[in-house]
Amino acid sequence: MRVLVVGAGGQLGRELRRAPWDPATAVVTRRSAELDITDRDAVLADVESIEPDVIVNAAAYTAVDRAEDDEARALAVNGTAVGHLAVAADRAQALLVQVSTDYVFDGTAAGWYVETDPTGPVSAYGRTKLAGERAAAVADRCVILRTAWVYGALGSNFVTTVLRLAAERDELRIVADQVGCPTSAADLAAAIVALTGWSEGGARPTPSRLYHVASPEPATWHELAIAVLEASGVPFTGECHAITTADYPTRATRPANSRLDSGRLARDLAIELPGWRRSLRAVVAEIEQGRR
Ligand SMILES: NC(=O)c1ccc[n+]([C@@H]2O[C@H](COP(=O)([O-])OP(=O)(O)OC[C@H]3O[C@@H](n4cnc5c(N)ncnc54)[C@H](OP(=O)(O)O)[C@@H]3O)[C@@H](O)[C@H]2O)c1
Numbered sequence: 001m002r003v004l005v006v007g008a009g010g011q012l013g014r015e016l017r018r019a020p021w022d023p024a025t026a027v028v029t030r031r032s033a034e035l036d037i038t039d040r041d042a043v044l045a046d047v048e049s050i051e052p053d054v055i056v057n058a059a060a061y062t063a064v065d066r067a068e069d070d071e072a073r074a075l076a077v078n079g080t081a082v083g084h085l086a087v088a089a090d091r092a093q094a095l096l097v098q099v100s101t102d103y104v105f106d107g108t109a110a111g112w113y114v115e116t117d118p119t120g121p122v123s124a125y126g127r128t129k130l131a132g133e134r135a136a137a138v139a140d141r142c143v144i145l146r147t148a149w150v151y152g153a154l155g156s157n158f159v160t161t162v163l164r165l166a167a168e169r170d171e172l173r174i175v176a177d178q179v180g181c182p183t184s185a186a187d188l189a190a191a192i193v194a195l196t197g198w199s200e201g202g203a204r205p206t207p208s209r210l211y212h213v214a215s216p217e218p219a220t221w222h223e224l225a226i227a228v229l230e231a232s233g234v235p236f237t238g239e240c241h242a243i244t245t246a247d248y249p250t251r252a253t254r255p256a257n258s259r260l261d262s263g264r265l266a267r268d269l270a271i272e273l274p275g276w277r278r279s280l281r282a283v284v285a286e287i288e289q290g291r292r
Contacts, residue, residue: 001022001024001025001026001053001054001196001200001201002025002026002028002050002051002052002053002054002201003021003025003026003027003028003052003053003054003055003056003196003201004028004029004030004046004047004050004052004054004055004056004094005017005027005028005029005030005056005058006030006035006037006055006056006057006058006059006085007030007031007032007037007057007058007059007060008029008030008031008058009031009032009033010058010059010060010062010155011150011151011152011154011155011157011185012058012099012150012152012185012188012189013029013031013058013059014152014154014155014185015152015154015185015186015188015189016029016056016058016189016192016193017029019186019189019190019192019193020190020193021193022197025196025201028050028052030046032059037057037059037077037081037082037084037085038076038077038080038081038084039084040084040087043081043084043085043088044084044087044088044091046088047085047088047089047091047092047094048088048091048092050092051092052092052094053094053095053201053202053203054094054095054096054097054196054201054202055085055088055089055092055094055095055096055097056097056099056192056196057082057085057096057097057098057099057136058099059077059081060077060078060099060129060132061073061074061076061077061078061125061128062125063125064103064123064125064250064252064254065250065251065252066251067123067124067125067128067252068123068124068125068251068252069251070124071124071127071128074124074125074128075127075128075131077128078125078128078129078131078132079128079129079131079132079134079135080131080135082098082131082132082135082136083135083138085098085136085139086135086136086138086139086142087139089139089140089141089142090139090140093140093141094141094202095141095142095143095196095199095201095202096136096139096141096142096143097142097143097145097192097195097196098132098133098136098142098143098144098145099144099145099147099188100129100130100132100133100144100145100146100147101125101126101129101146101147101148102146102147102148102149102180102181102214102255102258102260103121103122103123103125103126103129103254103255103258104119104120104121104126104129104130104133104146105117105119105120105121105126105255105258106120106121106122106255107122107178107254107255107256107257107258108255108256108257109257110257111259112259112260112261113212113258113259113260113261114212114261114263114264115146115208115210115211115212115264122253122254122255123252123253123254124252125252133210137209141202141205142209143195143199143206143209143210143211144209144210144211145188145191145192145195145211145212145213146210146211146212146213146214146260147183147188147212147213147214147260148180148181148182148183148214148215148258148260149180149181149182149183149214149224149258150183150184150185150188151182151183151184151185151280151283152184152185152186152283153186153283153286153287153290154185155185158182158221158224158225159224159228159280159283159284159287160287162174162224162225162228162229163228163232163284163287163288166228166229166232166234166236166238167234169238170237170238170239171238171239171240171241172225172238172239172240172241173241173243173247173248174221174222174225174240174241174242174243175220175221175222175242175243175244175245175247175248176220176221176222176223176242176243176244177220177244177245177256178220178221178245178254178255178256178257178258179218179219179220179256179257179258179259180214180218180219180255180257180258180259180260181214181215181216181217181218181219181258181259181260181276182215182217182219182224182276182280183213183214183215183273183276184215184273184274184276184279184280184282184283186279186282186283187215187273187274187279188213188273191213191265191271191273194269194271195211195269195271198269198270198271206268206269207268207269208264208268211262211264211265211268211269212260212261212262212264212265213260213262213265213271213273214260214262214273215273215274215275215276215279216262216272216273216275217275217276217277218259219276220242222240222242222243224276224280225240226240227276227277227280228280228284231280231281231284231285232284232288233285233288234288
């Protein structure tokens with residue numbers, strides 16, 4: 001099997017490079033400087049020359065606040081470019097794995113979101129990612145994976161930010177009224193490996209084309225921050241205050257509740273992610289090891 005990963009320089013992309021692929025799988029990676037997915041001709045030519053069985057799109061415009069003032073660019077990357085990948089995948093008869101987000105939901109549901117729940121993004125980022133889902137769905141063979149609150153040792157994310165701020169300040173103020181499913185990029189990458197193995201490189205269609213793939217354990221940002229501080233080998237002696245979303249205004253609106261129910265993935269493909277607390281410890285240890 002030959003797998004092409006685009007957006008290979010990001011958090012997920014870098015985890016996919018070191019993910020537990022079968023030794024018989026050839027993984028070809030493209031960072032943004034090597035392949036700009038908004039360049040339709042370049043996408044079509046590169047995919048044609050690589051002849052992948054699977055294309056994993058780990059590329060995205062992920063600056064949620066910046067997207068509010070830059071929606072056209074966000075749409076070009078998160079929406080239109082996914083259409084280029086869908087065409088390229090069809091020409092190569094490849095499976096397109098499109099990664100999406102919990103931010104396609106408005107966050108007003110009382111419970112967990114399942115795949116059949118209506119979408120209703122409340123941010124430019126969410127709107128453009130939903131456009132990407134629709135663009136991917138045009139492909140003959142595609143799987144859309146919605147994930148959430150991605151953190152890892154490779155890249156910048158909430159966990160790396162908390163560790164940095166804890167070293168600089170003696171007081172942290174963290175939002176405690178948004179709840180989601182913090183998901184390790186390594187766990188997500190491993191799920192993608194398992195999915196492509198299950199589907200025999202895309203030759204075997206998955207029962208559904210849309211799956212939620214997130215940690216089964218919910219948290220607020222404040223709970224996650226506390227767990228990061230507890231997992232850290234560097235004691236934080238200051239205060240970590242719980243604040244509200246209203247206390248910390250941001251350019252983009254974020255869903256108050258974006259808990260993703262990943263039960264369909266478990267039932268259909270027997271793929272289950274571990275709880276975030278277990279994965280977090282390994283990630284914090286790797287970040288701190290890298291800083292020594
Ligand atoms: N991070 C989260 O909390 C989160 C939550 C839910 C869903 N997701 C989804 O999960 C996926 C992976 O996210 P991530 O956290 O790994 O994001 P990330 O760390 O921001 O990585 C995104 C990568 O996409 C690349 N990219 C941007 N524009 C590109 C273009 N035109 N052509 C090719 N590559 C381009 C970026 O390269 P440059 O840096 O060079 O621009 C970067 O390496 C995305 O689909 C994202 O929407 C993420």
